[in-house]
Amino acid sequence: MAKEITPRSEDYSQWYLDIVHKARMADNSPVRGCMVIKPHGFAVWEKMRDALDAMFKETGHVNAYFPLFIPKSFLSREAAHVEGFAKECAVVTHYRLKNDPNGGGVVVDPEAKLEEELIVRPTSETIIWDTYKDWIQSYRDLPILINQWANVVRWEMRTRPFLRTAEFLWQEGHTAHATSEEAVKETRMILDVYAKFAEEFMAMPVIKGLKSENERFAGAVDTYCIEALMQDGKALQAGTSHFLGQNFAKAFDVLFLNKENQQEHVWATSWGVSTRLVGGLIMTHSDDDGLVLPPKLAPIQVVIVPIPKPFPNLIEVAEKIAADLRVKGVSVKIDADEQNRPGFKFAEYEMIGVPVRLGLGQRDLDAGQIEVARRDTKEKTSVPIDTIADHVAQLLDDIQNNLFERARAYRDAHITEANTWEAFEELIETKGGFVSAHWDGTTETEVAIKEKTKATLRCIPLDAKEEAGKCILTGKPSARRVLFAKAY
Amino acid sequence: MAKEITPRSEDYSQWYLDIVHKARMADNSPVRGCMVIKPHGFAVWEKMRDALDAMFKETGHVNAYFPLFIPKSFLSREAAHVEGFAKECAVVTHYRLKNDPNGGGVVVDPEAKLEEELIVRPTSETIIWDTYKDWIQSYRDLPILINQWANVVRWEMRTRPFLRTAEFLWQEGHTAHATSEEAVKETRMILDVYAKFAEEFMAMPVIKGLKSENERFAGAVDTYCIEALMQDGKALQAGTSHFLGQNFAKAFDVLFLNKENQQEHVWATSWGVSTRLVGGLIMTHSDDDGLVLPPKLAPIQVVIVPIPKPFPNLIEVAEKIAADLRVKGVSVKIDADEQNRPGFKFAEYEMIGVPVRLGLGQRDLDAGQIEVARRDTKEKTSVPIDTIADHVAQLLDDIQNNLFERARAYRDAHITEANTWEAFEELIETKGGFVSAHWDGTTETEVAIKEKTKATLRCIPLDAKEEAGKCILTGKPSARRVLFAKAY
Numbered sequence: 004m005a006k007e008i009t010p011r012s013e014d015y016s017q018w019y020l021d022i023v024h025k026a027r028m029a030d031n032s033p034v035r036g037c038m039v040i041k042p043h044g045f046a047v048w049e050k051m052r053d054a055l056d057a058m059f060k061e062t063g064h065v066n067a068y069f070p071l072f073i074p075k076s077f078l079s080r081e082a083a084h085v086e087g088f089a090k091e092c093a094v095v096t097h098y099r100l101k102n103d104p105n106g107g108g109v110v111v112d113p114e115a116k117l118e119e120e121l122i123v124r125p126t127s128e129t130i131i132w133d134t135y136k137d138w139i140q141s142y143r144d145l146p147i148l149i150n151q152w153a154n155v156v157r158w159e160m161r162t163r164p165f166l167r168t169a170e171f172l173w174q175e176g177h178t179a180h181a182t183s184e185e186a187v188k189e190t191r192m193i194l195d196v197y198a199k200f201a202e203e204f205m206a207m208p209v210i211k212g213l214k215s216e217n218e219r220f221a222g223a224v225d226t227y228c229i230e231a232l233m234q235d236g237k238a239l240q241a242g243t244s245h246f247l248g249q250n251f252a253k254a255f256d257v258l259f260l261n262k263e264n265q266q267e268h269v270w271a272t273s274w275g276v277s278t279r280l281v282g283g284l285i286m287t288h289s290d291d292d293g294l295v296l297p298p299k300l301a302p303i304q305v306v307i308v309p310i311p312k313p314f315p316n317l318i319e320v321a322e323k324i325a326a327d328l329r330v331k332g333v334s335v336k337i338d339a340d341e342q343n344r345p346g347f348k349f350a351e352y353e354m355i356g357v358p359v360r361l362g363l364g365q366r367d368l369d370a371g372q373i374e375v376a377r378r379d380t381k382e383k384t385s386v387p388i389d390t391i392a393d394h395v396a397q398l399l400d401d402i403q404n405n406l407f408e409r410a411r412a413y414r415d416a417h418i419t420e421a422n423t424w425e426a427f428e429e430l431i432e433t434k435g436g437f438v439s440a441h442w443d444g445t446t447e448t449e450v451a452i453k454e455k456t457k458a459t460l461r462c463i464p465l466d467a468k469e470e471a472g473k474c475i476l477t478g479k480p481s482a483r484r485v486l487f488a489k490a491y
Numbered sequence: 492m493a494k495e496i497t498p499r500s501e502d503y504s505q506w507y508l509d510i511v512h513k514a515r516m517a518d519n520s521p522v523r524g525c526m527v528i529k530p531h532g533f534a535v536w537e538k539m540r541d542a543l544d545a546m547f548k549e550t551g552h553v554n555a556y557f558p559l560f561i562p563k564s565f566l567s568r569e570a571a572h573v574e575g576f577a578k579e580c581a582v583v584t585h586y587r588l589k590n591d592p593n594g595g596g597v598v599v600d601p602e603a604k605l606e607e608e609l610i611v612r613p614t615s616e617t618i619i620w621d622t623y624k625d626w627i628q629s630y631r632d633l634p635i636l637i638n639q640w641a642n643v644v645r646w647e648m649r650t651r652p653f654l655r656t657a658e659f660l661w662q663e664g665h666t667a668h669a670t671s672e673e674a675v676k677e678t679r680m681i682l683d684v685y686a687k688f689a690e691e692f693m694a695m696p697v698i699k700g701l702k703s704e705n706e707r708f709a710g711a712v713d714t715y716c717i718e719a720l721m722q723d724g725k726a727l728q729a730g731t732s733h734f735l736g737q738n739f740a741k742a743f744d745v746l747f748l749n750k751e752n753q754q755e756h757v758w759a760t761s762w763g764v765s766t767r768l769v770g771g772l773i774m775t776h777s778d779d780d781g782l783v784l785p786p787k788l789a790p791i792q793v794v795i796v797p798i799p800k801p802f803p804n805l806i807e808v809a810e811k812i813a814a815d816l817r818v819k820g821v822s823v824k825i826d827a828d829e830q831n832r833p834g835f836k837f838a839e840y841e842m843i844g845v846p847v848r849l850g851l852g853q854r855d856l857d858a859g860q861i862e863v864a865r866r867d868t869k870e871k872t873s874v875p876i877d878t879i880a881d882h883v884a885q886l887l888d889d890i891q892n893n894l895f896e897r898a899r900a901y902r903d904a905h906i907t908e909a910n911t912w913e914a915f916e917e918l919i920e921t922k923g924g925f926v927s928a929h930w931d932g933t934t935e936t937e938v939a940i941k942e943k944t945k946a947t948l949r950c951i952p953l954d955a956k957e958e959a960g961k962c963i964l965t966g967k968p969s970a971r972r973v974l975f976a977k978a979y
Contacts, residue, residue: 030622033565034609037558039622042637045555067533070525071611071642071658072581075588077521079596093560094585094599095611098646100563100578108567111582111608120599121522123559123583123611134518134527149530154559154642158586170559 010291015235020164022285026294026355029164036162036169040278043355044165046302048172048281052152054204054299055174055276058196064148064176069130071154072121077129081254084128087221091158093123093169123156128222128247128273131177132255139179139269141260146189147179155277165282166239166491173277179269181261183248186270187225190246193274194227197242205280206297206407207231207287208414209241210437210486212462217446220273224248230461230486232414233286236435238461238488241283247271282491287410288379294356295378297406298399305335305395306357310345310364317363320388324361324373327392333399353378358402359395379405420484427475427487431458437488441481443474452476458487498779503723508652510773514782514843517652524650524657528766531843532653534790536660536769540640542692542787543662543764546684552636552664557618559642560609565617569742572616575709579646581611581657611644616710616735616761619665620743627667627757629748634677635667643765653770654727654979661765667757669749671736674758675713678734681762682715685730693768694785694895695719695775696902697729698925698974700950705934708761712736718949718974720902721774724923726949726976729771732762770979775898776867782844783866785894786887793823793883794845798833798852805851808876812849812861815880821887841866846890847883867893908972915963915975919946925976929969931962940964946975 007025009017023029028044040048056066072095079085099115102108124130131149138144156170165171176193180186194211201209209229219226223245231241249268252258257269288295298304305328309317318339325335336357338348345362352360362374372385375394379402386394417436421427430438442448442460449460452475467483474481495513497505511517516532528536544554560583567573587603590596612618619637626632644658664681668674682699689697697717707714711733719729737756740746746754776783786792793816797805806827813823824845826836833850840848850862860873863882867890874882905924909915918926930936930948937948940963955971962969 030625032558033562033618033621034558034560037560039558040556042553042555046553048556049554065530065534066537067530068528068536068660070520070522070527071644072522072525074521075599076596078588085590085597090589091587093583093609094588095581096584096599097582098579100566100580100582100610102573108564109573111563111584121581122588130521133521137518156559172556 084222293354572710781842929960
């Protein structure tokens with residue numbers, strides 16, 4: 004089974020695709036760039052969604068749902084937004100099919116042409132701010148703290164499952180505030196929620212930072228991001244939170260009467276994470292034997308495999324252990340299938356990333372023991388059967404922590420300072436990871452660096468120290484280091 | 492507040508729209524036929540979704556996600572399906588916009604025309620069965636029991652919020668089986684799940700039945716349905732479960748090796764309920780003062796309103812009651828806003844359908860009492876404060892049951908037998924509701940009845956007694972009564 008996966012050392016990109024397919028996370032579809040999210044992949048996304056949704060609700064947000072379609076003219080209303088988003092979109096031009104008069108199935112009915120084309124939402128700022136206009140009159144209507152779970156479409160030319168797909172699933176928060184300060188606070192608070200989720204649930208360490216002007220969301224005043232590092236040394240933007248200022252309120256005429264009884268444009272934020280996180284999760288932890296999942300996001304946390312056959316008394320013991328674990332909130336599967344051999348099953352559960360496997364043999368049972376195998380380190384231990392539930396509950400916590408610490412150690416070992424252009428180029432080309440370097444603050448330099456090295460400016464870390472230095476490329480003065488990396 | 496709602500007796504249709512808007516369930520959107528589901532409406536849908544999702548999972552189903560777009564040619568593969576579904580669809584013909592060279596915003600880039608048009612899914616049988624082809628080789632791959640929560644688009648000409656919208660949210664189950672018997676069993680089991688959900692959660696009594704050939708889903712062998720009755724005597728199809736036979740397997744070449752080692756086409760079912768249920772929920776229980784929600788689906792089950800002002804000690808008592816209720820799993824809001832008067836708040840919570848309101852005044856408190864108002868009957872009682880949590884928990888159960896019994900009494904009083912054509916016409920025209928009558932079993936007669944009376948054949952009830960009779964229109968022989976009604 005493990006042999007079916009291309010080793011990371013051989014071809015990291017193919018390794019990723021192998022994991023996606025063999026761990027049954029997603030399939031290609033007949034629609035270019037769109038994937039089918041298979042039950043195992045969707046179960047992981049559901050766990051991510053539910054955890055995030057609870058965090059959004061705890062911070063006062065509510066869910067709503069806005070239309071899939073956006074009138075074409077809406078995209079032109081915010082000048083920067085149209086430049087960034089109105090390009091690669093799915094465009095609906097007609098609303099009816101009819102039988103082909105020549106008998107060739109169905110054809111588009113030319114008489115059913117829309118007066119104005121509809122765009123399948125690439126993001127929903129425009130239609131949401133058009134709606135908020137009707138909802139907001141006074142400061143008493145603010146803040147509006149709405150989130151939406153939805154599908155969006157961006158007609159990407161080069162796609163990869165989860166990481167970049169034409170259609171993807173995401174959440175998009177769109178909030179409206181009476182003051183700039185409150186909107187900035189919201190933007191930063193959500194960034195903290197994202198970072199907490201990435202680290203505590205995904206066991207994926209992230210760096211919180213600010214995007215440069217060049218990498219900013221189309222229509223934003225400031226874009227904050229969390230950046231993670233994959234095992235091949237490439238960065239992944241894992242989530243963004245935008246302070247939109249009054250840009251969309253101005254574009255859609257959304258005014259409110261403030262406490263001083265004056266008309267003012269509303270202040271906005273938007274923020275989102277997507278199924279791309281599933282790709283980040285896969286690439287952060289998995290190995291050459293298959294998927295590795297942090298226990299908090301594993302659809303099945305523990306599998307119990309009776310060996311060599313599910314003798315009735317083994318099943319009985321397995322059921323008892325499963326019941327004890329379920330009381331502790333652990334999800335358990337007992338695999339009592341008699342057709343597949345244990346070795347086949349072990350490889351299968353390794354492949355799909357079940358964090359803990361319990362092998363239950365008659366000999367072990369006679370000795371009052373049970374074999375515990377952990378997916379992250381592949382370690383196997385024998386544990387007394389009467390303490391197994393406590394042991395496994397603790398082990399799941401340990402695995403969650405170990406995955407995070409392992410990923411953080413890798414990430415920390417791959418943040419390297421460069422102080423000369425030669426060192427910078429060499430680091431980007433050979434070691435990879437984040438390269439911490441001085442930059443003169445201009446888009447021109449940023450673009451030049453990208454052209455020379457393919458590295459992009461990932462972010463200006465929020466915790467960057469003030470440190471006078473010289474730009475790595477131009478030698479012009481710089482006040483702090485920023486992070487560059489090749490990225491997904 | 493209540494005056495803002497058009498009474499049902501005056502204009503039922505306007506009453507419904509008033510409730511939808513004033514109870515903040517949904518708004519119109521700038522996209523024709525698409526609605527914005529507002530936070531309160533979406534919270535109700537979330538509760539419905541979560542309850543259904545748990546029921547699907549308990550019965551062995553898993554969730555997955557398939558593409559939004561369907562290649563146009565797929566729709567032509569199943570002959571009956573294309574007739575029923577390939578007509579009023581949103582058609583994507585282009586994948587790029589560009590800046591208008593004349594400066595008028597953005598225009599569709601004529602060079603970015605798709606080779607084959609994509610249809611925004613009106614339902615997903617075709618793309619899912621095209622995918623299942625790759626997933627199924629042998630009987631060991633079966634059954635596949637997959638559900639999807641998704642948005643779908645049908646270009647309806649006359650729309651009403653929730654009841655009929657161009658885009659709507661739904662779940663669609665798509666299962667694959669090795670035998671006809673197993674697929675039929677699944678179809679019926681899901682019908683039972685739908686009926687149980689409608690009655691136990693929505694408090695909406697339903698009749699389980701079989702659709703006539705004329706009303707069958709496009710591509711199905713049999714369509715089962717649950718039919719509910721609204722307060723204006725019109726029926727609402729609330730959910731359907733289809734036995735698809737081997738139709739889609741044949742259209743998409745999905746074969747499997749059965750236990751006898753022979754190639755056979757796979758057997759299929761599909762089933763769905765949608766945000767239409769929210770419309771049914773509104774119309775089943777609400778009154779001229781606003782929305783009425785069954786406690787199991789109410790986002791806020793209890794509101795506590797301190798009167799006349801939130802004196803600190805009142806708030807303290809309210810917090811204590813809320814904590815006691817939350818321990819019992821009850822969702823509680825305390826409205827300590829000092830700007831709005833209690834009367835305003837009372838009308839507001841009546842409008843949005845909070846099942847129980849607790850009015851907490853200093854005088855009551857001194858007497859050790861609290862005022863309890865139930866939304867369904869408008870009754871108010873004084874309850875000793877030290878038993879309030881138990882009282883309210885019981886009251887929520889009582890309200891849930893009362894709403895169901897009230898709706899069932901109305902429904903049962905509106906199933907009337909007709910034995911002559913004159914009686915049938917009169918019942919449909921004046922009393923409304925379900926008219927139980929004999930029918931000769933032909934589509935011709937069914938269509939004629941619809942043309943004469945606007946009543947449609949809702950279903951052949953599963954519990955219909957065998958009873959020889961004569962067709963209400965043609966006098967031809969009939970073996971059992973079926974139900975007719977005007978419908979949404």
